[in-house]
Amino acid sequence: MARIKTEKNGSRKDVIVSKAATLFREKGYKAASMRDLAEAVGVEAASLYNHIKSKSELLHELVFNVANRFVLKMDEIESEPISSLQKMEKLLRFHISEMIHNYEEVYVSDREWKHLSDPYLSNYQNQRRVYRKRIAAIIEEGIRNKEIKAIDAPTVVLIFLHAVSGIESWHRSTKKISAEELEQNMVAILIDGLKANH
Amino acid sequence: MARIKTEKNGSRKDVIVSKAATLFREKGYKAASMRDLAEAVGVEAASLYNHIKSKSELLHELVFNVANRFVLKMDEIESEPISSLQKMEKLLRFHISEMIHNYEEVYVSDREWKHLSDPYLSNYQNQRRVYRKRIAAIIEEGIRNKEIKAIDAPTVVLIFLHAVSGIESWHRSTKKISAEELEQNMVAILIDGLKANH
DNA sequence: GGGAAAAGAACTAACGTTTATTCGTGCTAA
DNA sequence: TTAGCACGAATAAACGTTAGTTCTTTTCCC
Known part of the structure; x- marks a missing residue:
């Protein structure tokens, strides 16, 4: 159960948003799946929803x-x-x-x-x-x-x-x-x- | 059973490709579904595959x-x-x-x-x-x-x-x-x- | 030209995946 | 001990695509 690693003074949500930016740039918003994002963050897809709404x-x-x-x-x-x-x-x-x-x-x-x-x-x-x-x-x-x-x-x-x-x-x-x-x-x-x- | 209307000297595939261009521009490739395209063309989604491969x-x-x-x-x-x-x-x-x-x-x-x-x-x-x-x-x-x-x-x-x-x-x-x-x-x-x- | 055969193009139904998201449970850092 | 967080399992909806069938147009022989 590896936790999301934050920079100091940064929330876990910030990490997710930042990784999302990279992913959305690479594949486009629609083509980037939440599972892709989860993998980039180093966590299961469901876990993302502890930090973001959608x-x-x-x-x-x-x-x-x-x-x-x-x-x-x-x-x-x-x-x-x-x-x-x-x-x-x-x-x-x-x-x-x-x-x-x-x-x-x-x-x-x-x-x-x-x-x-x-x-x-x-x-x-x-x-x-x-x-x-x-x-x-x-x-x-x-x-x-x-x-x-x-x-x-x-x-x-x-x-x-x-x-x-x-x-x-x-x-x-x-x-x-x-x-x-x-x-x-x-x-x-x-x-x-x-x-x-x- | 309404057929796809072609311009003269144009195939039905041309009509589909042309409508696809409009749709892809409006919504992006990934977000544009074959069902959307079918509707734009005036036909059921499955029928498109009589004219195109994918x-x-x-x-x-x-x-x-x-x-x-x-x-x-x-x-x-x-x-x-x-x-x-x-x-x-x-x-x-x-x-x-x-x-x-x-x-x-x-x-x-x-x-x-x-x-x-x-x-x-x-x-x-x-x-x-x-x-x-x-x-x-x-x-x-x-x-x-x-x-x-x-x-x-x-x-x-x-x-x-x-x-x-x-x-x-x-x-x-x-x-x-x-x-x-x-x-x-x-x-x-x-x-x-x-x-x-x- | 008329009529049968072939080809073209549409339909409905369903397929297997992938999608975003929710739920209930249990681990773990504070 | 409690709040936060990650998990696996499950959901319904949407996706591209295939299958089988039916209708319509074209082709071709008499």
């Missing part, structure tokens, strides 16, 4: 953890007295950093949120819509100030968000450049692509 | 149809006597066009290939790796010719491919700009971001 709880825990971090950062950036282009760069760097250091959770949130069930699903979709509008607003401000070239803001948002999620491939690749180089390269391409031609 | 056949049919189209276009572009930057622009426009006009299939191929089973899985992963290397080679040539700014080519590839897959959001959005505008905007940002500063 499989779906694991998903929405993951998703909203990530979503909250992003909203919090957005609050911070919006209130800073810097140019729109600088805001975009800060935001981009944050997204990149999250994707590098909290890979599993962020990736799962991005790809598996469809499997949330209401009310979490509509709640999440709402948050997402609002978040994108906030990015678009920064871009539109930059266009008005002629810092950013005049292009459709929602299109920029879409390129931005998805380009960052490409870091997934970087994680998997064998001969990686360093995280710092990766960040620098992405910023170079995307922020330069935004700049108005003077 | 659920997984549907997936690899979709995936390799798409993959082959991309490889073919790559062959064509590689052999053209144009600059690297022009090649990248052509490739980008092709990716965008595919994503706009063959949305369901392309999207499914991109997101659900993990659920392929061997030998299709390793085959696909191979093709994918080669394809990315071919893009990287174009970029590296452009860097040597000083058309493209000196950045890590694999990073560009990653941004490139994922940015395009962002068109998914465009499809879903309600107040869309036109397909032409979308294409123009994406080219503006990405190709401009590549250009060497002279």
Whole structure:
């Protein structure tokens, strides 16, 4: 009867959620079974239910953890007295950093949120819509100030968000450049692509 | 006993594969059941097996149809006597066009290939790796010719491919700009971001 | 052209698995 | 000693798929 080993200051539930993130990333939410998860945790499937309510709880825990971090950062950036282009760069760097250091959770949130069930699903979709509008607003401000070239803001948002999620491939690749180089390269391409031609 | 209605010159299997693409996009491969698919087609689940061998056949049919189209276009572009930057622009426009006009299939191929089973899985992963290397080679040539700014080519590839897959959001959005505008905007940002500063 | 034979495509019923989850019991750390 | 936690066994529902049968369309010979 081997107990789940916790990190110090971490609950057993935390261990399960964390292993779930890895598993959901590898196989997808639907394809990852509770028996798979149990094996990864080192315990029988039934035992998981001493710590969590359901499989779906694991998903929405993951998703909203990530979503909250992003909203919090957005609050911070919006209130800073810097140019729109600088805001975009800060935001981009944050997204990149999250994707590098909290890979599993962020990736799962991005790809598996469809499997949330209401009310979490509509709640999440709402948050997402609002978040994108906030990015678009920064871009539109930059266009008005002629810092950013005049292009459709929602299109920029879409390129931005998805380009960052490409870091997934970087994680998997064998001969990686360093995280710092990766960040620098992405910023170079995307922020330069935004700049108005003077 | 309602038969599956075919387009002219199309088999019943084609109808099933096409509906499967839509369903796999909406719910994901694993979450989409054969009973769901049967309902979409207008028939009982068992009847599907008069036309297809298995659920997984549907997936690899979709995936390799798409993959082959991309490889073919790559062959064509590689052999053209144009600059690297022009090649990248052509490739980008092709990716965008595919994503706009063959949305369901392309999207499914991109997101659900993990659920392929061997030998299709390793085959696909191979093709994918080669394809990315071919893009990287174009970029590296452009860097040597000083058309493209000196950045890590694999990073560009990653941004490139994922940015395009962002068109998914465009499809879903309600107040869309036109397909032409979308294409123009994406080219503006990405190709401009590549250009060497002279 | 009309009618029998063959082929195609649908049905219902059931199969064996796998799924997430619950229950009651007993071990073990605090 | 008690509360927490892991266990094996069991559940119902859903899954992909097969079997056997029936209906419908096409093919082909007279």
